[in-house]
Amino acid sequence: MPDSLANRSEIERxxxxxxxxxxxxxxxxxxIRHRLLPHLLALSRPDDVVLDVGCGxxxxxxxxxxxVTGLxxxxxxxxxxxxxxxxxxxxxxxxxxxxxPPAAYDLIVSSFxxxxxxxxxxxxGNLRTALRASGRLAFLCWQDPLANEIFAIPLRAFRRYGFAPDPISRDSFADPGAISAMLAEAGFAEVQVDALREPARLGSDVPDVMGYAFGSSQVRDLVAAAGPEVAARVRAEMEAEFTARTRPDGVWVEAAAYLVTARLMPA
Ligand SMILES: C[S@@+](CC[C@H](N)C(=O)[O-])C[C@H]1O[C@@H](n2cnc3c(N)ncnc32)[C@H](O)[C@@H]1O
Structure with missing residues (x-):
């Protein structure tokens, strides 16, 4: 591992x-995923033979x-x-x-x-070969980071000072049209992309979620680009946003994901 050139940097990461x-x-x-996973679990049936991709x-x-098998x-x-x-x-x-194994699974699932x-x-295309003729694919992926408060709160703050990538994301999974096109090209049919919005507990209190946000490589890179003065203003704006979302049981934001389902294209 890695046994080929495919995905080498992600595999190392x-x-x-x-x-x-x-x-x-x-x-x-x-x-964070607690209210999202039930949408995926609701699609599995007790007799299914299942592959969980990127099972972590x-x-x-x-x-x-x-x-079930995890990969x-x-x-x-x-x-x-x-x-x-x-x-x-x-x-x-x-x-x-x-x-x-060819045609081995009734359901291939993935949570992010x-x-x-x-x-x-x-x-x-590789995953498709492992599905039975009646098999289904179902996965969760994130919507555009600006639509998803898990990522949007720091990004919006940096953006106000002109320090955020434009476009914010080149992730094709944030685009329902691109998801449908890539799955159709890989041999799937009946592709459905449902937008989900669910409350997500991001952490216990404001210092906890600020530590989490500033621990991400994206926010660290933005801090380095923006410099200490802008970073201090961004920090204050983020603290205000997280304070407004604080409840007795923690800091809650609105997570925005897509639930994507598809079937094998008939032969
Ligand atoms: C965001 S984590 C999600 C983990 C898990 N599904 C969960 O919800 O807790 C992404 C997972 O995908 C795995 N992954 C990334 N690239 C992969 C690949 N090419 N094949 C299989 N797994 C992969 C990572 O190792 C990681 O475990």
Whole structure:
């Protein structure tokens, strides 16, 4: 690993700094996704044979009904998954290139684990081969970062001072038209992209969520570009936004995701 040139930098990232941050923030990320995962789980049936792509620490894998296999490129996260979900098979591999058993699964799911492929059409094409003729694909991905308060609060503040990338995101998963096109090209039909908005608990209090926001590489890069004076103003604006969203049980923002579903294109 990596066994090919595909996704080399993402594979390194998810076996290095991204895995460390994901593990350090595991509880927070679970809280953020808590109201989103039921939308995905509602699509699984008890008899389904399921593949969980980009399964990470196995939080969705554990919650899924039926017979389930987890697939991920990250050994540190798979180690946690194997410990926390005993009896479930976890495989280490790149969903874009991994030799999956043909026509083996009723359902391929992912909770924010399919957004990192350097060739999404090839990756979904590989996943398609592992679905039975009646099989379904269902995954969650983030909407545009400016529509999603998890990322939008720092980005909006930097933007007011002219320090934010334009466009903010080149992520094709933030664009329902691009998602439909890439899945159609990969051989899927009946693609549906449903916009979800759910409350997400971002942290326990304002200092906690400020620490989380300023720990992200995107915000650190923006601070470095903007300089200390602008960074101090941005910080004050963010604190005000998070204070306005503080409840007795924590700081709650509005998460915006897409629930994407599709079926195999008839042969
Ligand atoms: C944002 S995390 C989501 C983890 C998990 N699904 C969850 O919701 O907790 C993204 C996951 O996708 C995995 N990943 C990234 N690229 C991948 C690839 N090409 N094939 C399989 N997994 C991949 C990462 O290692 C990571 O575990």
């Amino acid at each position: 998810w076996n290095g700094p991204a895995a460390q941050r994901w593990l350090a923030e595991r509880e927070r990320h679970a809280a 620490c196995g939080d969705l894998t554990r919650a899924l009904a039926g017979s 991920d490129v990250s050994e540190p996260l798979l180690e946690v998954a194997r410990r926390s979900v005993p009896g479930v098979e976890f495989r280490r591999g790149d969903a874009q290139t991994y030799p999956l 684990g399919v957004m990192f492929f350097d060739d999404p059409v090839a990756a979904f």
